[in-house]
Amino acid sequence: GATFYVIGVGLLYLVTGTLNIVDLAARLGPAFDGGASRPVLAALAFITVGISLKLALFPLHVWLPNAYA
Numbered sequence: 001g002a003t004f005y006v007i008g009v010g011l012l013y014l015v016t017g018t019l020n021i022v023d024l025a026a027r028l029g030p031a032f033d034g035g036a037s038r039p040v041l042a043a044l045a046f047i048t049v050g051i052s053l054k055l056a057l058f059p060l061h062v063w064l065p066n067a068y069a
Contacts, residue, residue, distance in 0.1 A: 005050030011043035 013019055016027040028040060049060075056064040 001050045001053030003050070004046045004053065008043045008046030008048075008050060011039055011046065015039050015043070 009019070012024065016024055018024060018027065032040065053060050053063075
């Protein structure tokens, strides 16, 4: 899960050049207008999958019972 999250954050950094949340919010609008929407959407997908794996959300929950057994 953490790998997917880090890949997503890395892609956002490549597109925007910053990890500051305020700067990300200001730069993501022009990133979509400049044709960079595909890498941004891929980054958000990686972050979503990474967080979903960490939270064990359905359908990514199959590892959780084995971890607690």
